[in-house]
Amino acid sequence: MRLTKLSLLNFRNYKELSLKFDNSLVIFLGENAQGKTNLLESIYVLAMTRSHRTTTDKELIGWSDDFGRIEGDILKHNKQLTLEMVVSNKGKKTKVNHLEKKRLSEYVGELNVVLFAPEDLYLIKGAPQLRRRFIDMELGQINPHYLYHLTIYQKVLKQRNKYLKQLASDKKNSDQYLDVLTEQLANSGSYVLYLRYQYLIKLEKWSQEIHDGITNGREILEIKYETKLDINSSMERPEFEEYLLAELKKNYNKDIFKQSTSVGPHRDDLSFYIDKNNVQNFGSQGQQRTTALSLKLAEIELIKEETGEYPVLLLDDVMSELDDDRQIHLLKTIENKVQTFITTTTLKHLEDRMLSQPEIYQVRNGQVERKSDS
Numbered sequence: 437m438r439l440t441k442l443s444l445l446n447f448r449n450y451k452e453l454s455l456k457f458d459n460s461l462v463i464f465l466g467e468n469a470q471g472k473t474n475l476l477e478s479i480y481v482l483a484m485t486r487s488h489r490t491t492t493d494k495e496l497i498g499w500s501d502d503f504g505r506i507e508g509d510i511l512k513h514n515k516q517l518t519l520e521m522v523v524s525n526k527g528k529k530t531k532v533n534h535l536e537k538k539r540l541s542e543y544v545g546e547l548n549v550v551l552f553a554p555e556d557l558y559l560i561k562g563a564p565q566l567r568r569r570f571i572d573m574e575l576g577q578i579n580p581h582y583l584y585h586l587t588i589y590q591k592v593l594k595q596r597n598k599y600l601k602q603l604a605s606d607k608k609n610s611d612q613y614l615d616v617l618t619e620q621l622a623n624s625g626s627y628v629l630y631l632r633y634q635y636l637i638k639l640e641k642w643s644q645e646i647h648d649g650i651t652n653g654r655e656i657l658e659i660k661y662e663t664k665l666d667i668n669s670s671m672e673r674p675e676f677e678e679y680l681l682a683e684l685k686k687n688y689n690k691d692i693f694k695q696s697t698s699v700g701p702h703r704d705d706l707s708f709y710i711d712k713n714n715v716q717n718f719g720s721q722g723q724q725r726t727t728a729l730s731l732k733l734a735e736i737e738l739i740k741e742e743t744g745e746y747p748v749l750l751l752d753d754v755m756s757e758l759d760d761d762r763q764i765h766l767l768k769t770i771e772n773k774v775q776t777f778i779t780t781t782t783l784k785h786l787e788d789r790m791l792s793q794p795e796i797y798q799v800r801n802g803q804v805e806r807k808s809d810s
């Protein structure tokens with residue numbers, strides 16, 4: 437899969453910009469705060485409809501504007517597709533080949549991306565929501581069913597928590613409406629759980645293989661799904677539903693007292709083990725980085741396996757954060773097969789490592805100029 441054209445209007449510090457990409461390696465070179473990350477962010481938002489660095493969509497719009505637009509042409513299975521995403525204070529609109537797509541699950545997945553930024557190196561040790569977000573975003577872009585059920589789950593969860601507050605303030609016990617919300621939550625939640633388990637089996641297989649390669653067979657990586665629920669990967673979807681429903685019902689009084697839903701996939705987490713030791717607690721910083729890199733590289737292979745094409749890779753100033761071995765491993769994975777966009781303040785780390793001819797753009801204060809290819 438390749439992004440062949442990117443056009444921006446009122447996006448962050450870009451008033452109007454149109455770029456065509458010919459090569460599989462594209463470098464955005466520039467000083468700090470010039471707009472390099474904004475370019476990668478625009479590609480990420482075009483793919484996922486949300487940013488990796490803000491939850492406030494308004495921040496994406498140019499300061500003096502009331503809407504922003506990102507448009508991209510992609511080449512997918514040898515066919516050209518045009519994607520469009522408009523953000524305004526009325527919300528977001530997405531189009532594929534100029535036709536509006538109202539459901540997230542009809543749009544996300546058209547363009548597959550994997551982003552690797554310095555903050556991803558904290559994926560292992562950071563807060564659980566980082567890892568939940570990781571699994572939701574990655575699985576969501578390759579499986580529209582997951583995104584569909586996750587969207588319902590999140591909506592119902594919000595309604596249920598609001599209703600729990602109401603019951604608490606009215607000093608009431610559970611009632612029929614709480615039963616209805618709980619049943620809906622258990623239904624959508626069971627799909628989320630089932631599909632997460634299926635995904636993790638594949639993610640673990642790929643990350644293990646990659647981790648083995650980076651460490652020359654010295655370390656064995658394992659991934660575990662952490663949940664308070666007594667469930668496992670061999671269960672079928674209806675079993676998850678039955679079990680989740682029973683647990684939610686068991687916690688009615690506690691949930692009303694706490695005014696929030698205490699069990700379910702929104703509380704779950706991932707943990708990582710190297711040679712049976714928990715990486716979060718016992719891993720060195722190097723092992724945590726290698727684990728994060730293995731996961732990112734696994735995502736690339738997994739997307740290829742699931743969709744038949746490699747995703748577009750976005751590397752946000754990450755090369756300088758990796759040591760020589762890890763840099764070489766990363767570049768070897770990409771070779772000429774994965775279209776890659778890199779932001780950097782200097783070509784120093786990259787020059788002697790580059791495997792294919794890059795297309796280099798100089799970024800200066802929201803202006804982008806193509807330099808001659810190196």
Ligand SMILES: Nc1ncnc2c1ncn2[C@@H]1O[C@H](COP(=O)(O)OP(=O)(O)OP(=O)(O)O)[C@@H](O)[C@H]1O
Nearest residue numbers: 448449468469470471472473474495496497498499
């Ligand atoms: N909504 C917006 N409207 C206009 N300008 C914005 C908006 N949001 C951010 N900016 C500007 O974008 C610039 C930051 O761009 P970006 O984050 O892409 O930097 P960068 O080139 O990646 O730098 P670094 O190497 O430090 O990460 C800043 O000058 C900031 O003021």
